[in-house]
Amino acid sequence: MVVMKMKFPFQKRVKLAQGLWLLSWCATVAGATTFTLGCLLKTELRRRAEVMANTDIHIVPNTLMIVGLASLGINYFASKICQDALDAGRFPRWKNFLKPYFAVSCFFTVLMLLAIIMSYAMKGSLESSLKAGLRNGIRFxxxxxxxxxxxxxxxxxxxxxxxxxxxxxxxxxxxxxxxxxxxxxxxxxxxxxxxxxxxxxxxxxxxxxxxxxxxxxxxxxxxxxxxxxxxxxxxxxxxxxxxxxxxxxxxxALVNYYMGLMNTIGAGVLSIFLLQGSVLVSLRFLQTAMEAVAGKENTEIETEGYLLEKGVKETVMEYLDPVLTFLSPGIVSTRTPASHANAKRAT
Structure with missing residues (x-):
């Protein structure tokens, strides 16, 4: 079942490509901002390392820095795809690249969402770390x-x-x-x-x-x-x-300071997450709308674009199947000789 099918006349495809190009560069700047926010939080946490008993809370800035750098690459390629989107001769060269591109992009976008959730959910870990760290600091x-x-x-x-x-x-x-x-x-x-x-x-x-x-x-x-x-x-x-x-x-005092800082950063990254999601959704519509034009002489025809060609479950399994296929040799190799014999008799 096709999800969110829409019709795209030629002018609408042009406007979509132009708007997406601008949006992708905005998202590139936002990715750099995400990396900067992660560095800022990392620096603030390291400043008080002597009163923290563990470094579990560092998972938040580390994740922000990773997704920030990944966002730079993701949105850079999105802008390049937009430049070739209206050229029926150049766009097909992206065909084999787009499927893994969307898989990687969705992974890091979800990772960005997890970083936002963790920035609000790490209060307990932060408090316990400061409790033990301050106790030792006062003792020494x-x-x-x-x-x-x-x-x-x-x-x-x-x-x-x-x-x-x-x-x-x-x-x-x-x-x-x-x-x-x-x-x-x-x-x-x-x-x-x-x-x-x-x-x-x-x-x-x-x-x-x-x-x-x-x-x-x-x-x-x-x-x-x-x-x-x-x-x-x-x-x-x-x-x-x-x-x-x-x-x-x-x-x-420290819990209030750090939670205020992380909540502020979380709110900022949430807006960046929405921007990144808009880029991926728009790029998906542009990709599917242009696939109907590829190989045709008349590129100004009306085409249809959609978000998912199949249902959500089928689409997820389509991306997971290559991974499971790659891992299957390791799974097969763990079988015992008896299991091999049973499988042979069953065939």
């Missing part, structure tokens, strides 16, 4: 003398100041780890000894946060230590007063 904050972790303190401080956040979930995360290096502790002090002895792991824990958690817009001088002790500060109430440090956790 004090290890400024340890090779490989020398810049961990600097990275965390810059992160907290840039995103106006504190800790992993919130500022209380700093209460649970020793973030002050032993190098800067006076072990002759009674207070230091008591704090270390009161902890089963021998860590120096305080109800304080690093300076990078301080909110510069607060009218009060920053209170970094004894945050939960009301009597330690004048006119201070831990339970009711808004603290002069950032209350939002860095995981929440």
């Amino acid at each position: 904050y004090k290890d400024t003398d340890t090779p490989g972790r020398c810049f961990q303190k600097q990275n965390i401080d810059r992160l907290q100041m840039e995103f106006q956040c504190c800790g992993n979930n919130d500022f209380r995360d700093w209460f649970e780890i020793q973030w002050i290096s032993n190098r800067y502790l006076d072990f002759s002090s009674t207070e230091v000894k008591n704090r270390i002895k009161s902890n089963v792991d021998g860590r120096y824990l305080v109800d304080g946060v690093p300076f990078s958690c301080c909110n510069p817009s607060s009218p009060r001088p920053c209170i970094q230590y004894r945050l939960t002790n009301n009597s330690a500060h004048y006119n201070y109430d831990y339970q009711t007063e808004e603290l002069n440090i950032y209350l939002r956790g860095c995981r929440e």
Whole structure:
């Protein structure tokens, strides 16, 4: 059953070819934009690699870069096909090329759609990666003398100041780890000894946060230590007063930042996907309309164009059959001798 059959007079074919040529070059620019957006997202993710436990989220920018490059080639050839579309002598040379061309084009167009879906669906993976990565980053904050972790303190401080956040979930995360290096502790002090002895792991824990958690817009001088002790500060109430440090956790801040970035990119790529789909549909109509003209002297006759010559299922199987045929020798070679004998008796 033919899908979406339409009649194409000569003038309509001319306008279709001209419009498709312009559309294909617009899609070429859009492909370059897709690649650029993938590079941008990849760069932003790599900037915060030290607070990410895994790289699963990188599948989104990697996919965008692949489909962006593929789109450049797909639409370049679409423009060349449009140039030869109205020449009955030159167009037939594309006949054997168009079937694999449409198969490759549809594959990368579907891949672009998957990248869009993943950009919205990767929130859970991003959040779990940041949760574990920030936990490790805060734990190694004090290890400024340890090779490989020398810049961990600097990275965390810059992160907290840039995103106006504190800790992993919130500022209380700093209460649970020793973030002050032993190098800067006076072990002759009674207070230091008591704090270390009161902890089963021998860590120096305080109800304080690093300076990078301080909110510069607060009218009060920053209170970094004894945050939960009301009597330690004048006119201070831990339970009711808004603290002069950032209350939002860095995981929440980073998730909101990256999801906002990926959602924006996803919306942009969705429009590019629709543009790419329009190119493929228009090119298919042009191809089928021109096939009826090939080999005829009168090229100005009215022809019919269609999207699919057969049903969707039959068309998909037509493209899959060569692949299955290519894979069938491997399938046959895995048969056991008994199965070969049974097959021989059956024939």
